[in-house]
Amino acid sequence: MESTKTSTVPEMAIQMPEALTPGKAAPVSESESLSLQRGSRSAYALKQSRRWDAAAAVVRAAAAGTALVALAMMVSSEQHGSLTVFGITVPLYSKWSFSDSLEYLVGISASVAAYSLLQLVLVVRNLLKRVPAVPTQNHAWILFAGDQVFAYAMMSAGSAAAGVTNLNRTGIRHTPLPDFCKPLHWFCSHMAVSITFAFLSCVCLAVSTVIDAIWLAKLVN
Numbered sequence: 001m002e003s004t005k006t007s008t009v010p011e012m013a014i015q016m017p018e019a020l021t022p023g024k025a026a027p028v029s030e031s032e033s034l035s036l037q038r039g040s041r042s043a044y045a046l047k048q049s050r051r052w053d054a055a056a057a058v059v060r061a062a063a064a065g066t067a068l069v070a071l072a073m074m075v076s077s078e079q080h081g082s083l084t085v086f087g088i089t090v091p092l093y094s095k096w097s098f099s100d101s102l103e104y105l106v107g108i109s110a111s112v113a114a115y116s117l118l119q120l121v122l123v124v125r126n127l128l129k130r131v132p133a134v135p136t137q138n139h140a141w142i143l144f145a146g147d148q149v150f151a152y153a154m155m156s157a158g159s160a161a162a163g164v165t166n167l168n169r170t171g172i173r174h175t176p177l178p179d180f181c182k183p184l185h186w187f188c189s190h191m192a193v194s195i196t197f198a199f200l201s202c203v204c205l206a207v208s209t210v211i212d213a214i215w216l217a218k219l220v221n
Contacts, residue, residue, distance in 0.1 A: 053132065060120035069197040070201060074096050078094065116204075137220065140219055165191045
């Protein structure tokens, strides 16, 4: 009679570490979590900074473009014409250089265009280098002050030129001088377009000032 021997093998339970268990992520320490949060915040801040830099470049380009249009339209304001007063035909010749206010607008428009183009080149260069457009606080203060000065100068120049244009269109009250813009419509139209773009350039500089203030707030903090 053959006897059957049964051997008892002890069961061994193997528990894998939680980090190695399939389907479960490795635990993250508190320091690693803070590091990840800081990294995500830094990436978000960098992305936002790049957006503001791109917006600054667009605003600078708009300011330079509108100032150049205002300059070009004003320097091309020149026309010959004639005016009849009491049956007498009087020859007329109008040019922007005959008025101090229009000369002032030409000078300010040229200055704003040069300033805006210079700042645009600097911003685009920094964007291509992937560095902040305004690296230092002193740079931000210079831009903040410069944008305000040129914005106010452009506003004053446009207002002065608008007074001359209004006088040409309405004439002088209680005198026989009529509307000069009827025989000199080309001259008056160019002046009107130039003044319009001068005020648009002022608006662009004002928007640029707001962006400068945002840069300042970031650099101070």
